[in-house]
Each structure stands twice: as structure tokens, then as C-alpha cells.
Amino acid sequence: MKISELGQFRLIDLVNEMVNKSRNEESASWQNLIIGIGDDTAAWRCDDTTQLAKVDCQVQNVHFSFDYVTWEELGWKALAVNLSDIAAMGGFPRYALVSLGLPPDTEVDDVIDLYRGMLKLAKSSGTAVIGGNMSGSAVVFVDVTVIGSTGDKNGSMLLRSSVKPGDKVAVTGYVGAAAAGLEMLRKKMRFDAETTNILRIGFARPVPRLAEGRLLIESGVKAAIDISDGLLADLGHICESSRVGADVYIENVPVHPKVRESFGDKALELALSGGEDYELLFTASREIIEKVKQSARCPVTVIGEIVAAPGKITLVDGKGNRFSPGKTGWDHFKV
Amino acid sequence: MKISELGQFRLIDLVNEMVNKSRNEESASWQNLIIGIGDDTAAWRCDDTTQLAKVDCQVQNVHFSFDYVTWEELGWKALAVNLSDIAAMGGFPRYALVSLGLPPDTEVDDVIDLYRGMLKLAKSSGTAVIGGNMSGSAVVFVDVTVIGSTGDKNGSMLLRSSVKPGDKVAVTGYVGAAAAGLEMLRKKMRFDAETTNILRIGFARPVPRLAEGRLLIESGVKAAIDISDGLLADLGHICESSRVGADVYIENVPVHPKVRESFGDKALELALSGGEDYELLFTASREIIEKVKQSARCPVTVIGEIVAAPGKITLVDGKGNRFSPGKTGWDHFKV
Numbered sequence: 313m314k315i316s317e318l319g320q321f322r323l324i325d326l327v328n329e330m331v332n333k334s335r336n337e338e339s340a341s342w343q344n345l346i347i348g349i350g351d352d353t354a355a356w357r358c359d360d361t362t363q364l365a366k367v368d369c370q371v372q373n374v375h376f377s378f379d380y381v382t383w384e385e386l387g388w389k390a391l392a393v394n395l396s397d398i399a400a401m402g403g404f405p406r407y408a409l410v411s412l413g414l415p416p417d418t419e420v421d422d423v424i425d426l427y428r429g430m431l432k433l434a435k436s437s438g439t440a441v442i443g444g445n446m447s448g449s450a451v452v453f454v455d456v457t458v459i460g461s462t463g464d465k466n467g468s469m470l471l472r473s474s475v476k477p478g479d480k481v482a483v484t485g486y487v488g489a490a491a492a493g494l495e496m497l498r499k500k501m502r503f504d505a506e507t508t509n510i511l512r513i514g515f516a517r518p519v520p521r522l523a524e525g526r527l528l529i530e531s532g533v534k535a536a537i538d539i540s541d542g543l544l545a546d547l548g549h550i551c552e553s554s555r556v557g558a559d560v561y562i563e564n565v566p567v568h569p570k571v572r573e574s575f576g577d578k579a580l581e582l583a584l585s586g587g588e589d590y591e592l593l594f595t596a597s598r599e600i601i602e603k604v605k606q607s608a609r610c611p612v613t614v615i616g617e618i619v620a621a622p623g624k625i626t627l628v629d630g631k632g633n634r635f636s637p638g639k640t641g642w643d644h645f646k647v
Numbered sequence: 648m649k650i651s652e653l654g655q656f657r658l659i660d661l662v663n664e665m666v667n668k669s670r671n672e673e674s675a676s677w678q679n680l681i682i683g684i685g686d687d688t689a690a691w692r693c694d695d696t697t698q699l700a701k702v703d704c705q706v707q708n709v710h711f712s713f714d715y716v717t718w719e720e721l722g723w724k725a726l727a728v729n730l731s732d733i734a735a736m737g738g739f740p741r742y743a744l745v746s747l748g749l750p751p752d753t754e755v756d757d758v759i760d761l762y763r764g765m766l767k768l769a770k771s772s773g774t775a776v777i778g779g780n781m782s783g784s785a786v787v788f789v790d791v792t793v794i795g796s797t798g799d800k801n802g803s804m805l806l807r808s809s810v811k812p813g814d815k816v817a818v819t820g821y822v823g824a825a826a827a828g829l830e831m832l833r834k835k836m837r838f839d840a841e842t843t844n845i846l847r848i849g850f851a852r853p854v855p856r857l858a859e860g861r862l863l864i865e866s867g868v869k870a871a872i873d874i875s876d877g878l879l880a881d882l883g884h885i886c887e888s889s890r891v892g893a894d895v896y897i898e899n900v901p902v903h904p905k906v907r908e909s910f911g912d913k914a915l916e917l918a919l920s921g922g923e924d925y926e927l928l929f930t931a932s933r934e935i936i937e938k939v940k941q942s943a944r945c946p947v948t949v950i951g952e953i954v955a956a957p958g959k960i961t962l963v964d965g966k967g968n969r970f971s972p973g974k975t976g977w978d979h980f981k982v
Contacts, residue, residue: 313754313755313756314751314752314753314754314755315749315751315752315753315754315755315758316751316752318755320781323755323758323781324779324781326755326758326759327758327759327762327779330759330762330763330766331762331766331776334766334769334770334776335775336770336773336775339773339774339775340739340741340773341740341741341742341773341774341775342775344741345742345775345777347777348775348776348777348778349776349777349778349779353778354742354744354777354778356741356742356777358693358694358696358698358796359693359694359695359696360694361693361694363693363698363794365742365744365777365778365792365794366744366778367744367745367746367778367779367780367790367792368746368780369746369748369780369782369790371748371782371783371784373785374782374783374784375782404675405676406675406676406679406691407676407680407689407691407700409689409700409701409702409792410702411702411703411704411746411790411792413704413706413788414650416649416650416651417649417650417651418649418650419648419649419650420648420649420650420653420658420661421648423650423658423661423662424661424662424665427662427665427666428665431665431666431669434669435669435671438671438674438675438676439674439676440670440671440674440676440677440680440683441666441669441683441684442680442682442683442684442689442691442700443683443684443688443689443700443701443702444659444662444684444702445702445703445704445790446655446658446659447704447706447709447710447788448706448709449706449709449786449788450708450785450786451784451785451786453748453782453784453788455702455704455746455780455790457700457702457744457746457792459698459700459794461693
């Protein structure tokens with residue numbers, strides 16, 4: 313069977329099962345492991361602190377095309393998507409290792425631009441780039457591993473598996489701008505300068521919600537994920553990990569105003585299924601969410617509620633009509 | 648300028664300079680950093696221990712071809728090359744993150760074979776696979792990040808920069824089998840079953856010298872590197888880091904006997920410049936090397952001596968003739 317037939321998520325499940333079977337309980341590595349594959353990052357004990365690590369990759373003509381993304385934007389984004397996972401654990405980023413695949417006819421200036429973009433974000437987020445690798449390759453890829461740590465000695469983290477029925481579902485910022493930006497760039501759609509700029513930044517230069525991740529921890533939130541696959545798909549991931557379901561009040565979803573303006577009827581779909589917004593989706597009691605709202609520098613919006621039905625995501629419109637979502641995310645191997 | 652014109656090593660220097668300029672001395676990450684880019688792994692303080700990390704990538708039709716390597720071998724090797732860097736620091740491997748690039752028409756069974764090969768080595772080396780990523784890609788790539796730790800609280804490590812004039816240069820095991828194996832596989836050369844097997848394993852299933860790396864630390868060795876680019880190229884790397892040179896007694900180089908038998912006059916070149924043997928090349932006093940020899944389970948051979956002349960590698964034959972080496976390593980971007 314081809315991996316495109318099996319699908320990305322089932323392939324990942326299959327591999328995870330193999331990894332779990334290979335556990336070697338006698339080794340210090342496994343003994344100190346707190347979280348393996350399956351959350352936003354892995355986590356392990358290291359003396360008094362908890363360390364976090366995550367890898368993610370940007371591949372040419374899969375995640376991006378140089379028809380519409382600059383090398384500098386690529387460098388920024390390749391690091392940003394990993395820092396976003398550290399944010400979704402409520403951690404601090406520490407170190408990054410960068411593995412590049414580059415065709416031999418790549419311009420040296422382009423590689424410098426890529427690093428310029430990445431190092432801007434590294435510096436502002438307190439991340440040190442400590443390792444790298446360069447390989448020849450038929451396509452450009454930028455694979456980044458980020459290592460982080462939790463902020464407190466208790467090792468408090470935002471886990472996918474800590475969601476409880478009755479919790480409210482909330483999201484930071486706005487959603488939909490990344491997917492709208494990609495569509496605009498791909499189809500060469502023309503909007504006014506401000507809209508063009510906002511949508512481009514949404515797709516190409518996301519800002520990881522690191523401060524917000526730590527605010528969630530400090531406010532008592534236990535569960536979060538970052539929106540990479542899409543709001544509904546990522547909500548599905550935390551529901552699956554916690555064996556719960558969720559109702560989503562679609563009229564409450566904070567679709568980016570510029571996406572509403574420019575994409576009309578399609579805006580909600582972009583916001584629910586588009587992905588790559590790198591906002592934090594989290595669950596907590598209404599009281600805790602109120603606390604977060606008071607301190608957050610960005611909008612925080614309640615968009616739904618956790619229910620007991622495992623894995624069942626239901627969309628609820630303003631009139632109380634309930635329906636199942638369709639497409640809920642992105643599979644890399646679908647052709 | 649194209650990166651193929653600048654060359655891999657000068658491109659890496661250029662990027663390292665950018666990374667160093669971006670240092671943010673106020674961040675905890677940089678404050679706790681012991682070694683950034685430029686040694687076998689990075690190293691940083693984490694409470695009482697020293698953590699190590701390294702990334703390396705295997706790219707289809709650059710590092711390997713499925714014409715002559717199985718998926719299981721690829722999985723083994725992708726992890727092995729990283730563990731070898733941990734060995735070259737004298738550390739213990741702890742965790743691995745695996746980022747795969749896969750064309751959509753990849754067979755599921757092939758991905759399982761890849762993980763089977765990798766997990767065999769992970770288990771036997773005490774490495775826990777804690778994270779992964781799968782991306783669509785036009786070519787297969789396997790990018791592995793390994794995180795390790797030093798064995799003692801002092802954080803003793805084998806550094807490229809600790810080499811002193813007068814030190815002897817020694818190497819574990821035999822060299823040349825990996826390059827000979829690659830040549831055999833590429834050119835479909837036929838040898839007897841034993842030779843074929845040894846050369847194939849040499850190229851496709853290297854065993855990282857983890858126990859030997861720790862033995863070096865315990866014996867008082869301060870400087871080592873693993874042979875990936877080639878014996879002379881890697882000797883060049885440590886000489887450059889330590890601002891010294893080296894004389895290499897070519898008749899002492901432990902060319903693998905099967906390579907001598909099968910490749911005749913070409914054997915020495917394969918051993919000196921072929922690379923990918925993943926043996927440890929180290930420097931120390933003759934007394935310390937004697938101590939290593941007594942406890943090592945593999946051959947340990949003195950092959951040269953460190954001299955004061957910075958960066959100058961000289962080959963010395965049995966008659967005392969001295970000459971400069973030619974090709975000394977592998978540049979990924981040369982076409």
C-alpha cells in the first residue's frame with residue numbers, strides 16, 4: 313500500500329506504535345522521558361528542569377514555493393513553526409539546530425537571506441542556533457529542531473491530554489489569515505496594500521505565541537495546542553488525546569476581519585480548516601479564560617465547549633443547528 | 648555566486664559568522680551555551696549536567712540511492728551517523744527526533760522497514776525516539792537530531808580544539824571499508840561473499856563507537872572527531888580548530904584488509920579520503936594511547952603526530968618522503 317492511500321495520520325500512528333514497542337525501560341533515556349511522540353513537543357527530566365524538543369520541516373513545492381515566498385520569509389517561518397510548538401507547551405525556547413537541503417545552483421545570497429530571517433526571530437525569542445547541516449538536494453528543505461525548557465521547577469506544561477468535558481474552548485488572536493494569504497499568493501489575487509500585507513505576513517511570517525503560552529500556564533490552563541493543521545483538525549487532535557469531543561460555535565470563531573472582507577463566504581472555511589495560523593487553541597474553565605483575557609495582549613475568544621462524546625466535533629450555528637464538519641485538515645501525502 | 652562555486656565549507660563558515668553575530672548575551676540560552684556550531688555536537692549546561700545535540704541528514708541520490716541501499720539500512724545509518732558524533736564527544740546518546748521527507752507513492756512497508764532499522768540501533772544504544780515529522784517531498788530524506796549528555800558531572804568532552812603539538816594521532820578500527828563498499832555497490836563489483844558482506848556493512852550499517860568514545864574520556868584523551876568526511880579531511884578539521892598541523896605515516900594507516908585485498912593501489916586513497924567510516928580519530932600522548940589500547944575491544948593504531956604548523960597536513964611514506972595530500976574530502980555542492 314502507498315502512504316498516500318494510508319494517509320499521513322495513520323502512517324504516523326503506525327510508526328508511533330513501533331517506537332513504543334521498542335521502549336527500553338532499562339535505559340536512562342526512557343526512564344527520564346515524560347512525553348514521547350504525540351504532543352506538541354517531547355519532554356524529559358534533566359536534573360531539576362524539564363526539557364522540550366520538537367522537529368518540523370518546510371519542503372519546497374509542498375509547504376512553500378519561491379514563486380511567492382522569499383528566502384528570508386522561509387527562514388523566519390521554518391523557525392517560527394517550531395517555536396509555536398514550544399509556545400503550545402507553555403515553555404521557553406532555548407536552542408535550534410538547522411538542517412538545510414540545497415540544490416547546488418542555489419545562490420549564496422539566498423542562503424544568507426534565509427539565515428537573516430531565521431536569526432531575527434532567534435534573537436528576539438532568545439533562541440540560540442547551535443547546530444546545522446547542509447546537504448545537496450534536488451529540492452530545498454529547511455528542517456529545524458528546537459529544544460526548550462519549562463518555566464518552573466514543577467515542570468508545568470500545556471498538554472493535549474488534559475482536556476475535560478465542560479471546559480470551554482478558546483483561541484488567541486484571529487484565524488484564517490494564513491490560509492487566505494496562501495490563496496492570495498498562489499492565485500495572485502489583488503487587494504489593497506494593507507490587506508495584502510496582513511495576509512502575506514499571516515502566511516509567511518507568523519509570530520509564535522510564546523508570551524501567551526506562558527501566560528496560559530501562569531493562569532492555570534492545563535491544555536493547549538497550536539493551530540498548524542487547521543483549527544478543527546487541531547481541536548480534533550486534543551480531543552483524541554483526551555478522549556473527549558467538542559461543540560464549536562461557528563459564529564464566535566474570530567475570523568480575521570481582513571479575511572471576512574476579502575473572502576466572503578469562503579472566510580469561515582479558511583478559518584476552520586486552513587491551518588498555519590500558529591495561534592494557541594486551549595481549553596479551561598470560564599473563570600480561568602477570563603483571567604487569561606485580562607492579561608493577554610491579544611484577543612482571546614471562547615469558541616466552543618468540550619463534551620464527553622469521544623472524538624466527535626460538532627459545529628453549531630447561531631440558530632442552534634448542529635452539523636458535522638467536512639474537510640478538517642491537511643494530509644501531506646494526498647496527491 | 649552559486650553555493651557550488653563558493654563550496655560547502657566556506658558557506659558554512661559564512662553562516663556561522665552570521666550566527667555568532669546574532670548572539671544575544673542576555674538570554675539564558677547563550678549564557679548556558681558551552682559549544683555552539685563547530686565541534687561534533689553542540690553542548691550546553693542544564694543544571695548539573697552537560698547536554699549535547701547534533702543534526703545530520705541522509706538525502707536520496709546525494710548520500711544514498713535505493714539502487715543499492717535498503718530502507719532498513721537507511722534507517723540504521725541515518726541514526727548511526729548522529730550517534731557517531733555523540734561518540735566523538737565521549738557522550739551518551741539520549742533522545743532522537745526524526746524528520747522524514749517522503750514522496751506520496753512511497754510504500755508503507757518501506758517506511759516500516761526504515762523505522763525497523765533505526766529502532767534496532769536506538770534500542771541497543773539506549774536512545775529513545777521522542778519526536779518525528781513526515782513531509783511530502785520529491786526526494787526521500789531522513790533528517791535525525793540526536794540529543795545526548797556527558798557521562799560525568801564535570802562535563803568532560805572530547806573537543807576538536809584540544810589538540811597540542813607533540814600529541815600522537817590515533818584511530819579506532821579500520822578505515823576504507825565504507826568508501827570501498829559504496830564503490831562496490833555503485834559499480835556492481837563482485838567479490839566473494841565475505842568481502843561483499845563486510846564492505847556492504849561498512850557503508851550501509853556503520854556501528855557508532857559509543858563505548859570507545861567513553862573509554863577515550865576515561866583514559867584522559869581530550870580531543871577526537873569521528874571520520875565522516877574522510878580521515879584526512881576530518882584530521883584537517885581538528886587541526887584547523889586547534890591551529891596545528893599533522894604528519895600522517897601512511898604505512899601505519901589501518902586500511903581494512905578486505906579493502907587492500909580487493910582494491911589494490913586504490914585502497915589507501917579510499918582509506919584516507921573516502922569517509923563515512925565513523926571510526927574515531929583522536930590525539931593524545933603515547934602513554935594515554937597505550938592505556939586506550941589495553942582496554943579497547945577494537946584495534947587502536949597510531950597513524951601520525953601533531954606538529955605546530957597550522958593547518959598543514961603532510962603525508963609521510965615508509966622511506967621518509969613527505970608530500971601534500973590531494974583531494975581531502977567531500978563537498979556536497981560540487982556538481
